[in-house]
Amino acid sequence: MGTSDIVKFEALSPAEFFRRNREIAGFSNPTRAIYQTIRELVENSLDATETFKIPPSIKIYIDYANQSKSWISIYAEDNGIGIPGNEIPNVFGRVFYSSKYRIKQHRGIFGLGAKMVVLYAQSTTNTPILVRSAPLKSDAIYEYQLMIDITKNEPVIVSQRTIENKHGWHGTAIKVVLEGDWIKAKRRVEEYLRRTAMVAPYAEFILRGPDEDDVIKIPRVTTKMPDPPKEGLPHPKSVDVELIKQLIQRDPNVPIFEFLIENFDGVGEIIAKKFLDFVGLQPDMPVGKLMNDELINFVTKMREFNEWKRPRADWLSPIGEDILAEGVRFVLRPEVVFTVTRKPSSYMGNPFIVEAALAWGGAIEPSDKPTIYRFANKVPLIYDEGNDIVRKIVDEIDWTQYRVKFPAPLAIVVHICSTKIPYASAGKEAIAEVPEIENEVRNAVREVARKLRLYITRKEKEQELLMKYAIFSMYGEEVVNALSYVSKADLDELRSSINALIREKLRIKSLEDLLTNHSIEGDEDGNNNEDQKHEPSS
Ligand SMILES: Nc1ncnc2c1ncn2[C@@H]1O[C@H](COP(=O)(O)OP(=O)(O)OP(=O)(O)O)[C@@H](O)[C@H]1O
Incomplete structure (x- = not known):
C-alpha cells in the first residue's frame, strides 16, 4: 500500500479554516461570540468614521430572534464613509479582503x-x-x-436591491442573527463600550437591549478629534525578502538607486x-538584476545599515493628551487626571507612540494594585492582562x-x-x-506618576497649612479677646490685624485661595526635575 492509499491530502479554504477554528478569532463560545461580533462591527464603524474625521455616531440594537432566547439579532449602524455597492459582497463574503x-x-x-x-451566523x-x-x-x-x-471562500448573494438615497444618508447598517448568550455577554459589551x-x-x-428600557447612551463629550x-x-x-x-x-x-528612494520611508x-556603497552595488543597476544570493544579502544589509532616518510617525494617529484626559475624566470620574503623549519611537522599522493617563481618587474604587486599562490602536484589550x-x-x-x-484609588x-502592534497572540489581547x-x-x-506625586505632595502641604491656619486662628481669637479687654481697643480691628499677621506668616493670600488650591507656590506643569533623580534609571 502506498502513502496516498493511507493518507489523504486536501486543501482548506481560508473560510473553512476559520469556520473550524473560530476560537482563534475570538468566537470561542456563545457569550464571547456576541461580544466579538459587536466589537468587530464597532471597530469597523470607528475606522469608517474617525479616520475621515467624521464624529462617530454608532447604534447597536439587540433583540431576541425567532422567539428563541438563544438566537440573537444584532443591528449595528454607523455614519461612516460607507462601502461602494460593488465591494459589499467581497467585504462580507471573502475571508482576507480588506482596505486596511x-x-x-x-x-x-x-x-x-x-x-x-x-x-458564525451562518454556522449557527x-x-x-x-x-x-x-x-x-x-x-x-x-x-x-x-x-x-465556505469551500470556495466566495460571497453568495441571496438578494440584492438599490434604494434611492432620499435623505443623503451615508454610512453602513448591518443586521445579523446568531446563536449567543446576550444576558452573559451584556456586561462585557457594556464594559467594552465604556x-x-x-x-x-x-x-x-x-446600545439598546431586547427590553425597551434597557438602553445605554454614551454621549459625545468633546468635538475635538485626533488628526x-x-x-x-x-x-x-x-x-523581508518577499x-x-x-x-x-x-x-x-x-x-536600484531610484528603487530605494521611491519605495521606502x-x-x-x-x-x-x-547604503549602496555599504552593500557594494552600482546605483544605476536595474533592480531586477539582483539574483537570489544578492537579494538575501541586500535585505540583510538593509537591516544592518544604521544610517536610515527613523521611521516617520505620520502614519499614526495618537489620541492626544487633551482628548485622552477628557475621555478618562468622563468614564472614570476621578478627582484628577494626568496624561502624556510620548514622542514617536520605533521597533524594527515600525513607528509607535505610547500614551498614558493616570487617574486618581473620585469615583475610582481603592484597590491593592493600580487598575489597568490597556489599548492598542484605540482598541481596548480586555482579556489576557496577565500576559501583557x-x-x-x-x-x-x-x-x-x-x-x-x-489600597489606593489609582487607575x-x-x-x-x-x-504594527506586536500582539502576543492571534487573539489580539496582549x-x-x-x-x-x-x-x-x-x-x-x-x-x-511624577505628576501625581507632585499633586499628592501639594495636597498634603495644603492640608497641613489648613490645620495650622485653624489652630492659629483659634488662639488668635483668644489673643484678640484678651487684648481688647486689656487695651479697650476695637475688637474687629484687632481681629483683622491678627488675621493679617497669621496669613502673612503662613504665606496665604486669603482663606478662599487656600481652599481652592491656589496658595502653594510650586512648579505648575508638574514636571519636577527633583523627582526624576530619585528614580531607578531605565
Ligand atoms: N462599517 C463599515 N463602514 C465602511 N467600511 C467597512 C465597514 N465594515 C467593513 N468595512 C470595510 O470592509 C473591510 C473588511 O472588514 P473586516 O472587518 O472583514 O476586516 P478589517 O476591519 O479590514 O480587519 P480585521 O479583521 O482586523 O477587523 C474593511 O477593511 C473596510 O474597508
Missing part, C-alpha cells in the same frame, strides 16, 4: 472580522447577513443579503548612495516613590499606537515583550 492592508494606523488589520460574523442559525450601505454623496443605498460559500469611549470621547454610542493618519511606505529596517521581490516585480528595470539621495507588558511594568514600579500607599491607562515598547511604556507611566 496598508501602512497606516487602523483598528482593523486582518480583513477577517466582518467575515467571522457572517461565518443558517441565516444571511443583511447589509445596507451608502458611500459619501451617493444617490443610492445598496442593500444585500449575503452568505459565504472603555472604547475612554479613548474616543468624540464618539457617541447607543487622521497618513498612508506610509515601509521602512528599510522592516522589510516584500523586496514584490516591489521589484512592479518595475524590474528601475535603477525616509530614504533620500544621500542615504541611498551611502503593561501589567508587568506597572507592577514593577515602586509606587511608594510616588507617595501612593495601597493607569496605556495606549500604544503603531503601524502586547508582546518588545524592549523599545517596554521602555516607552515605563517612561510614560513614570511621567504621569
Whole structure:
C-alpha cells in the first residue's frame, strides 16, 4: 500500500479554516461570540468614521430572534464613509479582503472580522447577513443579503436591491442573527463600550437591549478629534525578502538607486548612495538584476545599515493628551487626571507612540494594585492582562516613590499606537515583550506618576497649612479677646490685624485661595526635575 492509499491530502479554504477554528478569532463560545461580533462591527464603524474625521455616531440594537432566547439579532449602524455597492459582497463574503492592508494606523488589520460574523451566523442559525450601505454623496443605498460559500471562500448573494438615497444618508447598517448568550455577554459589551469611549470621547454610542428600557447612551463629550493618519511606505529596517521581490516585480528595470528612494520611508539621495556603497552595488543597476544570493544579502544589509532616518510617525494617529484626559475624566470620574503623549519611537522599522493617563481618587474604587486599562490602536484589550507588558511594568514600579500607599484609588491607562502592534497572540489581547515598547511604556507611566506625586505632595502641604491656619486662628481669637479687654481697643480691628499677621506668616493670600488650591507656590506643569533623580534609571 502506498502513502496516498493511507493518507489523504486536501486543501482548506481560508473560510473553512476559520469556520473550524473560530476560537482563534475570538468566537470561542456563545457569550464571547456576541461580544466579538459587536466589537468587530464597532471597530469597523470607528475606522469608517474617525479616520475621515467624521464624529462617530454608532447604534447597536439587540433583540431576541425567532422567539428563541438563544438566537440573537444584532443591528449595528454607523455614519461612516460607507462601502461602494460593488465591494459589499467581497467585504462580507471573502475571508482576507480588506482596505486596511496598508501602512497606516487602523483598528482593523486582518480583513477577517466582518467575515467571522457572517461565518458564525451562518454556522449557527443558517441565516444571511443583511447589509445596507451608502458611500459619501451617493444617490443610492445598496442593500444585500449575503452568505459565504465556505469551500470556495466566495460571497453568495441571496438578494440584492438599490434604494434611492432620499435623505443623503451615508454610512453602513448591518443586521445579523446568531446563536449567543446576550444576558452573559451584556456586561462585557457594556464594559467594552465604556472603555472604547475612554479613548474616543468624540464618539457617541447607543446600545439598546431586547427590553425597551434597557438602553445605554454614551454621549459625545468633546468635538475635538485626533488628526487622521497618513498612508506610509515601509521602512528599510522592516522589510523581508518577499516584500523586496514584490516591489521589484512592479518595475524590474528601475535603477536600484531610484528603487530605494521611491519605495521606502525616509530614504533620500544621500542615504541611498551611502547604503549602496555599504552593500557594494552600482546605483544605476536595474533592480531586477539582483539574483537570489544578492537579494538575501541586500535585505540583510538593509537591516544592518544604521544610517536610515527613523521611521516617520505620520502614519499614526495618537489620541492626544487633551482628548485622552477628557475621555478618562468622563468614564472614570476621578478627582484628577494626568496624561502624556510620548514622542514617536520605533521597533524594527515600525513607528509607535505610547500614551498614558493616570487617574486618581473620585469615583475610582481603592484597590491593592493600580487598575489597568490597556489599548492598542484605540482598541481596548480586555482579556489576557496577565500576559501583557503593561501589567508587568506597572507592577514593577515602586509606587511608594510616588507617595501612593495601597489600597489606593489609582487607575493607569496605556495606549500604544503603531503601524504594527506586536500582539502576543492571534487573539489580539496582549502586547508582546518588545524592549523599545517596554521602555516607552515605563517612561510614560513614570511621567504621569511624577505628576501625581507632585499633586499628592501639594495636597498634603495644603492640608497641613489648613490645620495650622485653624489652630492659629483659634488662639488668635483668644489673643484678640484678651487684648481688647486689656487695651479697650476695637475688637474687629484687632481681629483683622491678627488675621493679617497669621496669613502673612503662613504665606496665604486669603482663606478662599487656600481652599481652592491656589496658595502653594510650586512648579505648575508638574514636571519636577527633583523627582526624576530619585528614580531607578531605565
Ligand atoms: N462599517 C463599515 N463602514 C465602511 N467600511 C467597512 C465597514 N465594515 C467593513 N468595512 C470595510 O470592509 C473591510 C473588511 O472588514 P473586516 O472587518 O472583514 O476586516 P478589517 O476591519 O479590514 O480587519 P480585521 O479583521 O482586523 O477587523 C474593511 O477593511 C473596510 O474597508
